[in-house]
Amino acid sequence: MTELHITQAMIDAYDEYTHLSLDRRKFMDKLTRLAGSGAAAAAIAPLLAANAAHAAMIAEDDARLKAEDITYPGAKGDVKAYLVRPADQSGKLGAVIVIHENRGLNNHIRDVARRIALEGFLALAPDFLSPLGGTPADEDAARDMFKELDAGQTIANGVATVAFLKEHESSNGKVGAVGFCWGGGAVNDLAVNAPDLSAGVAYYGRQAEAEDVAKIKAPLLLHYAGRDERINAGIDAYKAALEAAGKEFTVYVYEGAQHAFNNDTSEARYDAQAAGLAWERTIAFFKEKLA
Incomplete structure (x- = not known):
């Protein structure tokens, strides 16, 4: 061929x-x-497509980390999640919610949670498909399940996640959130609905409605791909609303990058340069806001 x-x-x-x-x-x-x-x-x-066979950046059994599957109280029943922290943790840590794409809590997002934990944070990756039984192995099936989610319950589960991490024994009480694609939109929803959120990072995510922006308390870091017309159509209105409301936010557009540029399991869309720069900015942001 x-x-x-x-x-x-x-x-x-x-x-x-x-x-x-x-x-x-x-x-x-x-x-x-x-x-x-x-x-x-x-x-x-x-x-x-994302290829689940691609190797993780951080091994599941990395000795530098303590990782476990847990459940915690959501809005209407337990939420499944993957919790990771540094093995040599001393003192309380800033906590970060890692919100998945529209494929659910898969191995890639677990890997991202481990990367966050290695930076010195308590990382929790919730499975927002928990009300429907959790993320299935078939990612196409997972994608279809997102259509069945109740938006209000999903937001309420996000708010419950902030509350859970704020009171966790390993947490210093400051909670941030990072999300990708569907998860980026979820971060914006969380910023509107969770006044206790300390920082939000949205990667190429659907923006909050302009009329809801006044409710946002958390500083935001917003990453967008230059070649993502569908999502980027909402940037200007979101920026204008955030500016008018006097909110703290930073927008970066990575020229030439595709939607999902951070997902290293997607060969055609992954952009190592854009992903690396966005990650550096994300970690620096969290270290500043969650200390």
């Missing part, structure tokens, strides 16, 4: 499939037209 060439139109089609109305069959039909053949489309599709 000739060398595979992934175009922006292919990436846009995948975004439409994962976030909007395109189903799997229609996506593959469209990708086949764009790629020129069914064989090429079949080879390109895995490069666009």
